[in-house]
Amino acid sequence: MSAYQIPFNKPCLVGNELEYIAQAVQNQHISGDGIFSRKCHTWFEQQFSVRKVLLTTSCTHALEMAAFLVDIQPGDEVIVPSFTFVSTVNAFVIRGARPMFIDIRPDTLNLDETLLERLITPRTKAILVVHYAGVGCEMDAILNIAQRHNIPVVEDNAHGLFGKYKGNFLGTFGSLATQSFHETKNVTCGEGGALLINDPLYMERAEILREKGTNRSRFFRGQVDKYTWVDLGSSYLPSDILAAFLYAQLEKSSEIQARRRQIWNMYFTRLQDWAEESSVRLPYVPDHCDQPYHMFYMLLPSLKYRQALIYHLKSTGILAVFHYLPLHASDMGRKHGGQPGDCPVTEDISDRLLRLPFYFDLTEDEQSLVIETVKSFQF
Numbered sequence: 463m464s465a466y467q468i469p470f471n472k473p474c475l476v477g478n479e480l481e482y483i484a485q486a487v488q489n490q491h492i493s494g495d496g497i498f499s500r501k502c503h504t505w506f507e508q509q510f511s512v513r514k515v516l517l518t519t520s521c522t523h524a525l526e527m528a529a530f531l532v533d534i535q536p537g538d539e540v541i542v543p544s545f546t547f548v549s550t551v552n553a554f555v556i557r558g559a560r561p562m563f564i565d566i567r568p569d570t571l572n573l574d575e576t577l578l579e580r581l582i583t584p585r586t587k588a589i590l591v592v593h594y595a596g597v598g599c600e601m602d603a604i605l606n607i608a609q610r611h612n613i614p615v616v617e618d619n620a621h622g623l624f625g626k627y628k629g630n631f632l633g634t635f636g637s638l639a640t641q642s643f644h645e646t647k648n649v650t651c652g653e654g655g656a657l658l659i660n661d662p663l664y665m666e667r668a669e670i671l672r673e674k675g676t677n678r679s680r681f682f683r684g685q686v687d688k689y690t691w692v693d694l695g696s697s698y699l700p701s702d703i704l705a706a707f708l709y710a711q712l713e714k715s716s717e718i719q720a721r722r723r724q725i726w727n728m729y730f731t732r733l734q735d736w737a738e739e740s741s742v743r744l745p746y747v748p749d750h751c752d753q754p755y756h757m758f759y760m761l762l763p764s765l766k767y768r769q770a771l772i773y774h775l776k777s778t779g780i781l782a783v784f785h786y787l788p789l790h791a792s793d794m795g796r797k798h799g800g801q802p803g804d805c806p807v808t809e810d811i812s813d814r815l816l817r818l819p820f821y822f823d824l825t826e827d828e829q830s831l832v833i834e835t836v837k838s839f840q841f
């Protein structure tokens with residue numbers, strides 16, 4: 463049980479999760495790539511028209527696979543927003559990459575594509591984009607630059623399942639894309655992720671990397687008569703028990719998305735006037751982006767007010783949280799040459815951003831309490 467009357471996030475059962483877990487056990491296959499994993503793969507491939515989707519144990523691990531696949535070697539550079547979760551960059555740094563941190567746009571909080579080209583060098587091995595809150599980055603401009611320099615784009619789409627940019631699903635633009643099914647995400651299995659492979663170049667090696675560097679997937683398909691060690695790799699397959707939980711949530715994804723849309727819209731409409739009067743900025747979604755209603759954030763006028771509002775909500779039993787600390791100014795970021803001041807928009811936004819409770823089971827009364835408590839905050 464949470465110590466808060468209204469926690470920031472709450473996992474929930476939306477359909478057949480427990481029944482499918484029991485079925486996975488009855489199927490006598492609870493290791494990876496059982497019946498439910500295959501159902502999830504097919505669901506994603508059909509839903510998003512992606513060539514190949516592989517479930518992984520987390521988005522972090524899907525990003526690690528991406529770093530293997532784009533063949534990061536020590537000294538290679540990757541361009542990555544400073545305003546992201548540590549895994550976006552760490553997955554590449556553990557293969558020896560040097561992060562080149564890029565600032566974000568003040569409106570969508572996504573990588574600022576106008577700064578991209580100047581960071582490209584002959585050592586640039588990948589451009590990592592993060593669709594913050596599931597609002598699409600400016601993919602036309604980013605892909606244009608990436609294609610001219612022949613550099614693969616990897617989409618960290620941890621927030622953006624079901625989001626669209628100019629009518630196309632996020633996760634379908636980069637050579638590779640990654641998803642998260644962590645407990646805080648719209649669709650979850652506790653801990654989980656997926657690698658979306660759009661460039662066929664990476665398809666065969668991805669299977670091998672995920673199966674500990676062996677060609678076991680080919681063996682299971684009957685394409686070879688025994689399997690052996692053929693490449694580098696690790697163990698990135700989730701248990702079919704997790705896939706069973708995830709598949710039950712995928713089946714209910716329309717319902718999940720519809721409810722999250724209501725929650726997001728209620729926050730937006732009921733906070734709009736207050737925000738305007740209080741110089742608080744609410745999320746911005748460009749017309750050409752469809753957002754997946756993953757998060758509701760607000761930008762307070764200063765760090766002082768952000769902290770005070772968190773405290774004000776906490777004293778009423780409501781957990782609101784800030785988000786990423788600038789990576790370029792972190793201990794590791796500074797070891798890689800980052801310095802405070804390098805990404806001024808990131809530093810400013812990081813100080814002022816606050817996220818409100820947002821989960822499927824949040825009732826209208828609970829949400830009203832959050833809204834009224836926010837509005838009662840004295841500046």
Ligand SMILES: Cc1ncc(COP(=O)(O)O)c(C=O)c1O
Nearest residue numbers: 520521522547549620642643644
């Ligand atoms: C942008 C981003 N990428 C990656 C991750 C890591 O996801 P996971 O916990 O599935 O490894 C997160 C975590 O929330 C995230 O926000």
